[in-house]
Amino acid sequence: MITDRIAVDIKVPNQTRYLCLIGHIGENIARTLRNYSGDRDKLAYDLNLVLTEAMANAIQHANVDDPTKEVHIEILLVEQRLIIRVFDFGQGFDVEQYLEPRHPLEEHGRGIYLINTIMDEVSYQTTEVGHVLEMVKNL
Amino acid sequence: MNLQIEDKGAAVLLAVQEERLDAHNSGDLKNHMLKLFEEGKSNLVVDLQAVRFVDSSGLGALVSGFKNASSRNGNLKLSGLQLQVKSMFELTRLHRVFEIYTDSSEALASFQQ
Structure with missing residues (x-):
């Protein structure tokens, strides 16, 4: 069985206008994946959503709406594990209090x-x- | 944000003409709703037929509108939710908060009863 490796590395300005671009990358990955037997439409929405949410958090809470800063995003697919990392260069936020x-x-x-x-x-x-912020999904 | 606002008498219809309702444009929707509340409107229908993606900030804007409408003895009802968008309301339990209708004419009719 062929297992594809994907590595996407992207930096965009710390502005919400780029949420759509980043969300669409996630959606397109879901539609392009080989060997995925689940609901692709759901996966496409979910990846769009997690990327949008993680980036919006970085913009609004970590980089505090400073448009001169950048958000750095890595998307890696390694052996059916999809790893998304969203880097911010700001003060950060307390993730624990938002898990519930x-x-x-x-x-x-x-x-x-x-x-x-x-x-x-x-x-x-x-x-x-x-x-x-590192997020992993086993596909 | 591309939004069609129409006063239908019993309620004001806001048809969101965007593919996404997210942290980039949800503030606009919130502001349009606030303006309507300030003008004395308290019954709104937000039609999401054109929207295929909503994030937490889009949900937050709708919750804000709902609370504002309720505090004025009005209501904010939703219509035209696509399948995936509806799932978002279920995941966050907001389907128990909002009255959700298949289309805007049904939602508007519910205000006339």
Whole structure:
């Protein structure tokens, strides 16, 4: 069986106008994958969503809406493990407090919960220059 | 954001003409709704027929509209949810908060009863 390796490395300005571009990359990966027997439409939506949520978090909470900063995103497919890393270069945020579902009438704070629901592993680590949100899905 | 706003008497219809409702444009939707509330409107229908992707910030804007409408003794109802968008409401349990209709005419009719 052929197992494809994919590595996507992209840097975009710290601006929400690029959410669509990044989300679409996730969606297209889901539609292009070889050897995926699950619901592709669902996977496409899910990857669009986790990339959109992770990048929006980096923009709004970690890089604090500074348009001169950058968001760095890595997407790796290694042996049916899809690894998404979103790097920010800001002050970071406390991921732990957002892992549980919000009250339905809360307006904010659902992004990390959604990521945690969709992905198999989620971690937020400090790097030398900022932080990285790593999300893994076993396909 | 591309949004069609039409006063239908019993309620105001806001038809979102965007493929995505996300952190880039949800603030716009929120502002349009706030303006309507300030004008004294309290019953809204947000039609999402054209929307195929909603993120947490899009959901947040709708929750904000719902709370504002409720505090004015009105309501914010939704219509035209695509399958994947509907799943987002289920995943976040928001399907229990909003009245969701198949299309905007049904949602508007519900305000006239």
